[in-house]
Amino acid sequence: MASPLTVASGSRYNDINTFQQLSLLHQSPRLESSKSVGQLKQFHAFIIKTGSPQHQTQILYDKIISLSRGNEIENLSLQNPQVYLYNFIIQCLSNANPLEAIALYREMLIKGLLPNTYTLPYVLKACWQSQSLRVGQQVHAYSMKTALLSNVYVFNTLMRLYAVCGLIKAVHKLFHFRQHPQAQRDLVSWTTLIQAYVKMDYPTEAILSFFDMCQANLRPDGMILVIVLSACSKLGDLSLGIKIHRYITDNHFNLSPDVFIHNALIDMYLKCGNIPSARKVFDEMPVKNVVSWNSMIAGLTHRGQFKEALDIFRRMQGLGLKPDDFTLVCVLNSCANIGWLELGKWVHTYLDKNHINTDGFIGNALVDMYAKCGRIDQAFGVFRSMKCRDVYSYTAMIVGLAIHGKAWKALDIFSEMSQVGIEPDEVTFVGVLSACSHAGLVEEGCKHFLDMSRVYNLQPQTEHYGCMVDLFGRAGLIREALDLIKSMPLVPDAFVWGALLGACKIHAKVELAEIVMENLVRFEPEGDGAYILMTNIYSSKNRWKEALKLRKKMKERKVKKTPGCSLVEVYGEFYEFRKGDKSHPKTLEIYKLLDEIMHQSKNHGYIL
DNA sequence: GTAGGGTTAG
Known part of the structure; x- marks a missing residue:
């Protein structure tokens, strides 16, 4: 006789294949009259198979609870009907109501029911959904005590819990722990380990683990290759990426139509700086999805090829494909960088027309686009209309106001930020300090610079020192600028020396400029900025001989002047x-x- | 009845 579980994919419910019908089913008296676990199992399998939305599983949960309170449970032929029901309900609730799922797990233990290899993965999922790491650790201890940890599903889900919580050491320790060698490790275990390394920004460890996995004679599948390619992207290691690509082509595990692999290859080639190869993969892939287009657009934006990114977007539109949030954020970013206000406005209208929520990434990108395209009022309008603002929204607004010379307004927004309890980050301070420097607010600038480490525990980087040198320099406080550079715990870079040279130009300090120039050329031997600035300083003092000499030096050192360009x-x-x-x-x-x-x-x- | 995938910002 066929198992009741096969019925869902068998003949009985074949006619029910949409959510709408499923919802009707719930309203019908059929489930109410399900008097056996056999029928419940059929519904269970059916719901899992169709991926029923959470509010519907909630309905089901209520019904099952009422059923399980009846006497039917006693008459059932299952080995462990109560555990089965608990597992089912915990699974249903692990997403929508994870705390309730955990409460039910506790209830099981109190009742003396023994959780099995199906229970623990669901409970662990509820733990990361509700950020209940402590409960997860209790489950870990329980699984060791009961030897359930030797089950590969329990083992892998526990690794995932630690990975989701960002505890990379715990993931590593669990995977390599020798005291429970009976724990099986399969391809999913390796995938979880390698992905955790990539997510936590340890791409080298990810690649090394991948090699270990191959040494252990496990054959990678498409999923793991996607993750390994993303590690190559993070490393920017083109030759490794090419090797993996070759490995995929040589072994082509029937992966040729795998859109995921192709998308990962596009991303890898772009992040590693090989645009032609990315284009080749993109043009030749048999099936594209929206992520393929997004990967191309995002990658080109990332490499500063804004016009090319927007060309891809136009091609996408030409084919009548619908952009998603990712696409639009990248498009706005490109618009901001080349000042294409009209297209940016078009995206804004598109968002409104399609009732797309402008909180989060999209709103932040809109603020940035309007600010960089010279429409600070519109930027402010979008910023104010956002219901949820995060550190990125505030930073985009502050940087925007700084660019527009509205220093006091930028500082107002900065104080509003701390009033609403959003912590600034390093980039926020670049905005705050550059606002002060553009408006000559020396005192405010100094206060905020000191607050960075005193109040916010952020260590100033060379960009921040550069802003301060610029601030002192513009205000004619050359002595202070020099003292600050001397006190730096970091090696001053081109950003800092460049700011000082700018100050020398404003205040015609030729001798100091000559010293700064030497420093700057050491950092940027190929850069033309220092030479140009210095030549201008000599010319402004009518010291034409020195100016000519410097031009000659530029020629000798083959420094090319980048022509100024307007778009x-x-x-x-x-x-x-x-x-x-x-x-x-x-x-x-x-x-x-x-x-x-x-x-x-x-x-x-x-x-x- | 259970676990693992790619793309976004200042």
Whole structure:
């Protein structure tokens, strides 16, 4: 006779295959009249098979509780009907109501029922869902006492608990613990270990474990290769990535249509800086999904290829594919970087039209886009309309206000941030300090710089020292700027020396500039900024000989001057202009208009 | 009836 569990995939319920029908089923009296565990099992299997939404399992749970209070349980032929029912209910609740699931597990123990290898994985899942690590550790102890830990499902789920809680040492210890060698380790155990390393930012350990796994004669599957590729991405190790790619192609475990592998390859090639290979995988993959497009767009954005990223987005739209949150965040990021306000506004309208929630990533990206595209008021509007604001939202707003020279407003937002209890991070302080420096707020800048370590336990990095040097330098406090550099616990880098050289230019400190210049060239031998700035300093003092000498030195050292470039977008078309550029067909009209703007600016009192 | 996958920000 067939087991009742096979019925769900058999003939009896084949006609029921949608959630709507499932929901009707729950409202029908059929379940109420289920008087045997056999029928319950059928429903159970059915619900698991169809992935019923949580509110429906809640309905089922209530019904089962009422059933189990009846006498039917006593008449059942199952070995352990009560444990079975508890397992089932705990499983149903482990997502939607994990604390209740844990309470039921405790109830089982109090009643003297023995949890089995099915119970513990569900309870452990409830533990990470409800962040109940302590309970998880109790389950760990119980599993050792009862030898249930030797079951590979219990073992793997326990590893996952520690991985989800970020306890990488506990994951490692559990995996390698020699005192319970009876614990089986399968491909899932290795996957959990390797993924935990990747998630916790230990990509080298992930790769080493992968090699250990291969040594142990386990054959990797598609899932583990995806994780290993993401470790290569994190390492930026192209040659390793290529080796894994070759391994996949040579062994092609029927993986050729695996969209996950292809997406991971695209991400790996882009993060490792090989754009042509990423494009090749993308163009040749047989099946693409939205993540394939997102990986391309995100990867190109990450590499600073904003126009190319938006070209991919246009191709996606041309094919009528629907973008998701990831796509739109990347698109907004590219818009922010090239100043394409019109496309950014289009994304905003799209979000409104499709009733997409602008909290979280999307809202933060909108704030950043508007601020960087020069629309600080709109940025502020979006910021205020967000129901949930996090450290990223506040930072985007503060940095935006700093760029626009609205220092006091930036400081207001910063104090609002601490009032609502959101902790600033290092980037927030870059915004705060640069706001102070642009507005010449020396006292406020010093206070916030000291607060970083005193109040927020954040160690200033070279960017923060750079901001402070800039702040002192602009205010003419060269002595203070020099003292700060001398007191630095870090080696001053190009950011710091560059700020000081800028100050030398403003205040015409030629001798100091010469010393700073030497330092700066040591850090950035290929950079042209220091040479240009220094040449300008000599020229401003009419020391033409030195200026010429420096230009000659630049030539000798083969330092090339990067031409300044402006990017203007008109109706979706981009126009690039370089110094003295006369390549545009409407050059005459453009220069005429520029002259007019210069003239009017001078009339309004601007010094050009 | 149980466990493991890729892409996003300042």
